[in-house]
Amino acid sequence: MAEHPAYPVGLRLTGRRVVVLGGGEVAQRRLPALIAAGADITLVSPEVTPSVEAMADAGELTWERRPYADGDLTDIWYALIATSDHDANTRASAEAERNRVWCVRSDDADEATAWTPATGHSEGVTVAVLTTDAKGRDPRHTAAIRDAVVEGLRDGTLVAPHHRTRAPGVALVGGGPGDPDLITVRGRRLLAAADVVITDHLGPRDLLTELPPNVEVIDAAKLPYGRFMAQEAINNALIEHAKQGKSVVRLKGGDPFVYGRGMEEVQALAEAGIACTVVPGISSSISVPGAAGIPVTHRGVAHEFTVVSGHIAPDDERSLVDWPSLAKLTGTLVILMGVATIAKVAETLIAHGKSPDTPLALIQEGTTAAQRRVDATLATAGEAVLAHEVKPPAVIVIGEVVNVGPNPSA
Numbered sequence: 577m578a579e580h581p582a583y584p585v586g587l588r589l590t591g592r593r594v595v596v597l598g599g600g601e602v603a604q605r606r607l608p609a610l611i612a613a614g615a616d617i618t619l620v621s622p623e624v625t626p627s628v629e630a631m632a633d634a635g636e637l638t639w640e641r642r643p644y645a646d647g648d649l650t651d652i653w654y655a656l657i658a659t660s661d662h663d664a665n666t667r668a669s670a671e672a673e674r675n676r677v678w679c680v681r682s683d684d685a686d687e688a689t690a691w692t693p694a695t696g697h698s699e700g701v702t703v704a705v706l707t708t709d710a711k712g713r714d715p716r717h718t719a720a721i722r723d724a725v726v727e728g729l730r731d732g733t734l735v736a737p738h739h740r741t742r743a744p745g746v747a748l749v750g751g752g753p754g755d756p757d758l759i760t761v762r763g764r765r766l767l768a769a770a771d772v773v774i775t776d777h778l779g780p781r782d783l784l785t786e787l788p789p790n791v792e793v794i795d796a797a798k799l800p801y802g803r804f805m806a807q808e809a810i811n812n813a814l815i816e817h818a819k820q821g822k823s824v825v826r827l828k829g830g831d832p833f834v835y836g837r838g839m840e841e842v843q844a845l846a847e848a849g850i851a852c853t854v855v856p857g858i859s860s861s862i863s864v865p866g867a868a869g870i871p872v873t874h875r876g877v878a879h880e881f882t883v884v885s886g887h888i889a890p891d892d893e894r895s896l897v898d899w900p901s902l903a904k905l906t907g908t909l910v911i912l913m914g915v916a917t918i919a920k921v922a923e924t925l926i927a928h929g930k931s932p933d934t935p936l937a938l939i940q941e942g943t944t945a946a947q948r949r950v951d952a953t954l955a956t957a958g959e960a961v962l963a964h965e966v967k968p969p970a971v972i973v974i975g976e977v978v979n980v981g982p983n984p985s986a
């Protein structure tokens with residue numbers, strides 16, 4: 577028979593009986609999609625992998641612990657034949673053919689009546705890639721095409737402009753600590769679809785260079801020692817642009833709600849009746865220490881970590897931080913915005929009982945090409961900042977966790 581291209585179709589399997597023969601690696605890879613499709617799955621196999629067993633234990637499928645037997649493929653809609661026994665697979669696919677059940681075969685694509693495409697999902701769309709005929713089958717190639725399409729749709733490098741649904745309103749996007757790869761998939765996609773981006777000096781600035789020329793980028797930088805745009809002005813800019821029906825992204829460093837004043841913007845938008853969606857980001861408080869080889873917790877060393885703002889010195893009456901209590905904690909202290917105040921903070925912690933020898937690390941511009949780490953102790957922190965000219969943005973980690981990783985200077 578002349579080879580014709582396979583006919584692509586989406587099976588709606590909710591509540592419909594599907595039989596999977598074999599419980600090995602192939603079944604393990606294919607089962608999640610069948611479960612996600614809501615299929616009523618019976619898996620027939622004397623043995624299964626631990627992951628497949630976990631699916632059975634979770635009630636996601638019914639596992640019959642036995643080999644395939646003639647009659648297993650009656651009254652079903654679809655079969656996945658993937659045992660390690662070629663003869664059993666051949667008998668099963670013959671039964672599927674007799675019963676007019678579409679069947680996929682892991683060991684012999686020519687004998688199958690259906691092929692599983694390489695699939696991926698992006699924003700309510702399933703991308704499914706099949707080679708045209710059996711001779712040209714190249715699963716790695718189809719998977720690579722799938723990856724390219726899905727990745728492109730997710731990160732916005734592949735845009736379908738005529739069908740793109742523009743979402744007027746504001747997305748408050750956490751951009752992560754600085755490395756452009758550390759923004760979330762959702763954040764990157766919203767950025768790619770924005771009309772206006774209002775950004776800070778922190779976060780993934782490199783992503784802004786990728787934006788199309790029609791995107792208006794507004795710098796709301798609140799530089800530590802320079803001119804700054806008042807929060808009110810930022811709120812007004814967000815409101816004004818959103819009222820013009822534009823898709824506005826407010827791009828922030830790290831997570832919007834970790835010293836990011838994100839909720840003030842959410843509140844202002846709510847008062848103005850403007851839709852706002854919040855996209856969490858990877859906070860520098862955890863990721864910057866991690867990027868410098870410091871885990872904020874470690875078994876047997878630190879069972880808690882506390883993130884503190886150091887922007888107000890301990891002896892300043894505006895300080896809301898209970899430094900004496902923090903000095904008593906045995907876990908890790910992570911200080912943000914603390915470069916200018918670290919000498920006073922260290923002095924206060926020591927005065928309230930923390931050992932002067934407690935290890936401390938300052939990580940400047942973490943996750944970026946300019947990242948650097950300066951190690952010190954609580955007693956030497958102030959000097960270290962001056963000697964090494966540590967500048968913001970920097971995360972300061974205080975605690976034994978500083979020394980648990982491989983020594984960066986060894």
Ligand SMILES: C[S@@+](CC[C@H](N)C(=O)[O-])C[C@H]1O[C@@H](n2cnc3c(N)ncnc32)[C@H](O)[C@@H]1O
Nearest residue numbers: 830831834836859860912913941942969970971
């Ligand atoms: C206003 S706070 C914003 C924190 C941000 N929302 C987050 O979740 O990471 C700014 C402080 O975060 C820290 N920070 C942010 N990004 C950093 C980076 N890439 N390297 C070092 N510190 C960083 C610094 O302590 C900086 O002074």
